[in-house]
Amino acid sequence: MNFDLNDDQRAIKQTAREFLTRRYPLEEVRRLALEEERGFTDDQWRELSELGWPGLAVPEADGGQGLGTVELVVVAEELGYAVAPSPLHSTTSAALLLAAAGTDSQRERALAPLAAGERIGTVAVWDDPPGRSPSEAMLAPADDDTLTGRKVLVPDAGAAEIIVVVGAGGRLWLIEKGDRVEVTPTPGLDPTRKLYALELDGAPADELRGGNGQTVTRAHAQIATALAAESVGIAQRAMEMAVSYAKDREQFDRPIGAYQAVSHRCAQMLLEVEGARSAVLHAAWALDHDPESAPLAAAMAKAYASDCGFRVTASSLQVHGGIGFTWEHDLHFLLKRAKANAHAAGDARFHRERVAELIGL
Amino acid sequence: MNFDLNDDQRAIKQTAREFLTRRYPLEEVRRLALEEERGFTDDQWRELSELGWPGLAVPEADGGQGLGTVELVVVAEELGYAVAPSPLHSTTSAALLLAAAGTDSQRERALAPLAAGERIGTVAVWDDPPGRSPSEAMLAPADDDTLTGRKVLVPDAGAAEIIVVVGAGGRLWLIEKGDRVEVTPTPGLDPTRKLYALELDGAPADELRGGNGQTVTRAHAQIATALAAESVGIAQRAMEMAVSYAKDREQFDRPIGAYQAVSHRCAQMLLEVEGARSAVLHAAWALDHDPESAPLAAAMAKAYASDCGFRVTASSLQVHGGIGFTWEHDLHFLLKRAKANAHAAGDARFHRERVAELIGL
């Protein structure tokens, strides 16, 4: 038993950290979030694609790197740590569902270009109005295999050309952006991941029929776990910022970190961040190696990391005091991403309900 | 508007504090709890009766003092503060229900002796097994107006001669202890209030038919509010003990109360104790003067004071460290009474559900 990254995984982590630190300093994050319409540049996407990240967990046969969920969450945590705005998670999500349920021709047509970073993808989960949980989607196709209806809160849909649509009963369709699909931006809580509404007006929909319930469930669990990993990175960053501020900032002639009201708050952050990281790593490993325990592990990871992400970033804001509440400070990008992540792919309560079911409550 | 005790109420409070401090020092509480079978002595009961406490809130026409619920909670808080073991709350509870629903003859036969302290009373709420809430009792009489069944967790039933039994649909019966009623002690969490099981084997039951839904609801609310007041007193005492210990106990060369981990904990106690006291006083006043808002006010008071009582006593134990966990320290009497009170007369969740209903959720 070895509950630690192996050398390859460590190397991936280090590369990601170095690359992201260089390319996504917080000034650049701010610029992308506030000034770039899609939240990223073509050059940035090309670089990410050259690193092989869009196809990281896609099978080699489909043009991906064929790595596992552990490698996926290693990169996702670093992306969270950098709060890097990028359509990577959206593209990965579409690719994972295609890999899980695409037919050979769908894989060739849509998955391979996603894995290569040639095209950007996303997944449209939420109806309008969105229900409580990602499994409440009601959209269903017409007899002529077209989709008509509205999907909301779709990340990166402005840039995405390949969209996997989730509908009633968990059915999945592949659509490509065209004239039967209207995309409108939605002002989002989290400016580092752009949201859109999709108006489908008889859009040709190609159902994904290549998988089964189990493969699709696994892909959803991978998506949720990757998002949880992002939140771990976000929380880690927010904690580091709090600790560093607590060491520097003096009030009443001593660093505020010398007061238990602050230092115990920071200790609590560590407890939650390390816990969330353990839960995410465990879920990722189970998704790769222990299919039986994987659904429970993933639900636990997303539930715990959702709460952790929000609580740690909010707690870091409290440590920062007034300055943490200002737009000019970078902390709010972390807080907003963490809060948005907490709601995406099923919130903590939804995943706790999954846990309750799975442990037979 | 005057949200403070008036002079008479202040005098009652002061008398109660002085009397209870003299008669119920913690050594005596311990002796009564651990050595007296019924938890009190005849002399003690006589003294309480001479103060007029059993009939405090009973109408003068029924031999009581005709005072209000505010006066009742003033005394109840002091009894809590003293953790005085006494059948007073049980007797008062029976008296309040008799006053609310007794016929003239029942009042004369049972209420007057209770009010005078000539007899001890109690209320049997819980079936065996007890449901979640005090309104789930299912006991119903036979055709010949006798009751057969088992009631559990009945306080002070060892000493009580007059027992008000709660049954299906909230119906109430007056029974007197006799050979059709077998009383067995139950080891209780809280040694300062003795619990018993009642085996009713065709006990002659005299239904209370003199009131209506409203008067009975009000009496139950008075009972819950009085119990909430007790918990306020308990929490107040536990807080004072914590604060005093935090000032005296030194670790790492300073009083532990100089550490925020301790001082902020104590501040939190104050917030909850003062809040619970406000809620109880408000409920008591509403029960006397504003029948429309009284049910909501009482539910809020019992919910908040239940949580406050447990949390503050538990928090005080943490401040005390190891010594607070020993039998020889008196704190556990407070903790146990607070926890038992939290469950009696409907727990916090039950009363929050009442609040939800009453505010139209």
Next chain:
Amino acid sequence: MDLTLTAEEQAFRDELRAWIEANHPGPKPDSDEAAFEFRRAWQRTVFDAGWAGVAWPQEYGGRGATLVEQAIYGEEMVRARAPALANGLGLAMGGPVVIAHGTEEQKQRYLGPILSAEEIWCQGFSEPQSGSDLASLRTKAVRDGDEWVVTGQKVWTTLAHEAKWCMLVARTDPDAPKHKGLTYFLMDMKQPGVQVRPLVQITGEAEFNELFIEEARIPNDNIVGGEGNGWAVAITTLAHERAGLALALQMELKQLLTAVIERAREQPYNGSTAAADEIIRDRLAQLYIETEVLRLNAYRGLTAQMKYGVPGPEGSLGKWHWAEINQALTELATEIEGPAAMARDGRWTYEFLRARANSIEGGTTEILKNIVAERILGLPRMR
């Protein structure tokens, strides 16, 4: 104990309620600037009718009402969703401080224009390096004949761009111990030495400003409470802020709570409504109780203040308790929204973000707990 209003209090309430109903100016305009002018006009109307500064002495233009009547005033204004008065800080802090510490000349000069909103007030206490530790402030004032020359930086200054007067605490004696060398000034904001820069918050709004003070000049007559006495005067200001706050905040909170409850009744949730969901129901009920407890504590504090002249211990807990409830309530609101909370256009995402500052603004929760522990419970200072 008597929680009903006296006949006088009822008469006061009825008269005020009728007046508001007859004079309510309707909803405020959308743009920030127009909204401010709207609120200024509203305050003028309130003032002309004799309802501004309800509890101020009549000789200075107030109504001489009791604290309970003042509370009724607040309740009624919130109840009718009347606009806030434009000169909030002048009314809540500036006026009371001048009444408590000002000279007769100062009272004559300043109080009237506060009430009529002719002159808006702002507060210059916090500095970038002095948040909770106010006494460490660095803005300095140097005497120059009949004037003082002030240089420094202030932050979290509400309405600075509209304000005529700033309640400014500055260091006049750099050699005195921290708390001793401070002086409380009224600084004219309309002078070249004062630059105002909006401070944008995480909500995207700019409620506050930074103040850059470069050799601004203040006449010696504008000192309140005497040279070197700034700490004591500032503490009075803060005491007035917190005493008034507990009541005002609970009223706003109650409105927010009502809105969340309404929202929960409408929001579809697992096949029913959010209000029917056991968990949301239980949490909302608890927040309802907490809000009531906050209100009751505030009124108990009021009674104590009327009886003993000083606010009781209950008052000091209000700000902290309010922050806790408001943060929990806005979090719950986003959970009721569900995934839609990811969008920025709804009310609740805004309220959620705004509430993050509650435990910081007007005294951090940590400082308030220190105050409760040390001043009410008598626990030793953490030094």
Next chain:
Amino acid sequence: MDLTLTAEEQAFRDELRAWIEANHPGPKPDSDEAAFEFRRAWQRTVFDAGWAGVAWPQEYGGRGATLVEQAIYGEEMVRARAPALANGLGLAMGGPVVIAHGTEEQKQRYLGPILSAEEIWCQGFSEPQSGSDLASLRTKAVRDGDEWVVTGQKVWTTLAHEAKWCMLVARTDPDAPKHKGLTYFLMDMKQPGVQVRPLVQITGEAEFNELFIEEARIPNDNIVGGEGNGWAVAITTLAHERAGLALALQMELKQLLTAVIERAREQPYNGSTAAADEIIRDRLAQLYIETEVLRLNAYRGLTAQMKYGVPGPEGSLGKWHWAEINQALTELATEIEGPAAMARDGRWTYEFLRARANSIEGGTTEILKNIVAERILGLPRMR
């Protein structure tokens, strides 16, 4: 990363599991004294089969197993609901300390009887005035030829009445600074100078004892780690305690959790069962998650310890996290019980009371948070 057991680890587990199944002594007797003798006999059986001190070096009678195998050992014992070994403190703390700091003679003398439970060990660290602040302890030892004469009082001493040896820290140099003048002794409990008095807890049980030491005598040879070096040796003891604790505690917690879940499935609740109630369901799911997180953190810490020789940061959080979960779980259990929790005869009222000590015993949560903040996060000491 690989969370499966290696072939060796599996073999270890299978062999152990089979052995336990074949040798499980059944339920323990009710009376305290009989239960202890039962556990002593069980340890003897375990020892004879070579399973005692799994991770101790083979030369001292251990099995030389890895830390993972030791964890498997713990999991399997709890899984099979095997009785606890009688000499818990000797195995978890006494042995490791002698191995780390003892002389070769001491190792030869003490380790064997620990493993066989022939000699039971207890711990004499805490004193009435020295709880969290261990270095302030007052028990003093004065040199007298080849012996030391010890006088003082110790508290929270588990198994003192059964113990042969006490790990005693006493002040040998009253003039040295607090942390310097301490020495770590092995004190023979069977002598007239040592009086043991049971310390009854709020549960009514007496798990612990007070030790009254009046001129007890200890040979100089019984010093571990050298005179004046007691603080460092004591810290080693506590580190061993906490490292082993995180794993052991999560295993017991898991069993308790399972019992609460079973209880919730049976308990009638608002017309269905407690397990179907949304609030209880959600809280139980959360506690399940927390318990898993505790377990995963413990295993991550184990990997770090095997790889880097020292426990990772995760390990230090375990005790505190466990206390929090266990207290929340036992509280929830009483809520599931409902009014029946007012009676003392049920299991849950006992568990609820017992759990109150979790955040105090073996290091208060406050001290553990200090340690995490200072030693892991590098925040300044609160001095």
